[in-house]
Amino acid sequence: MTAENFAQSYIFEFLGISNWNWRTGPNQITNTGWGLDLRPRDMLKFGELYLKKGVYHNVQIVPQNWITQSTETKISAGPSYNYAYQWWRFSDTSSIGMALKINDLFFAWGYGGQFIFVMPHLNTVVVSTGGNFENSSIAFDFLEDYILAVVKSD
Secondary structure, X not given: OOHHHHHHHHHHHHHOOOOOEEOEOHHHOEOOOOOEEOOHHHHHHHHHHHHOOOEEOOEEOOOHHXXXXXXXXXXXXXXXXXXXXXXXXXXXXXXXXXXXXXXXXEEEEEOOOEEEEEEHHHOEEEEEOOOOOOOOOHHHHHHHHHHHHHHOOO
8 A cells, every 4th residue: 555545545534635745756656754735724634633642523543652652752953953753843942942831842844834833732733834945944933923922821
């Protein structure tokens, strides 16, 4: 079974995601490290799936232990970021990490400013899209200055 077929059968179908494209590399093998094109509403569904620990509409789509394992920090990626399995986290010493009462935020970081920010303790998912190919981290400023100012707990 190809990665596309697996994703369609076991994830996208359950989430109601029908308009997507996953780019392939050499030999038409799915490039699972990048190249998944989703609409913002579908990015939100994926973020909600992770927010709810793999449950979507009361159905366990992804095992909860995988959600936990895939979003836990595996390696430091510099002073501000940590990396998991295709998910990023802000370090506790980053400005966003320090702005959060509980630093449980994790995010998917796509090319040009495509982000899915998941904040479990705030029960919040934020999707950002853009064409910021020279400075995709501009979304971090927006997140910190505007989104967190509204949703963060005291």
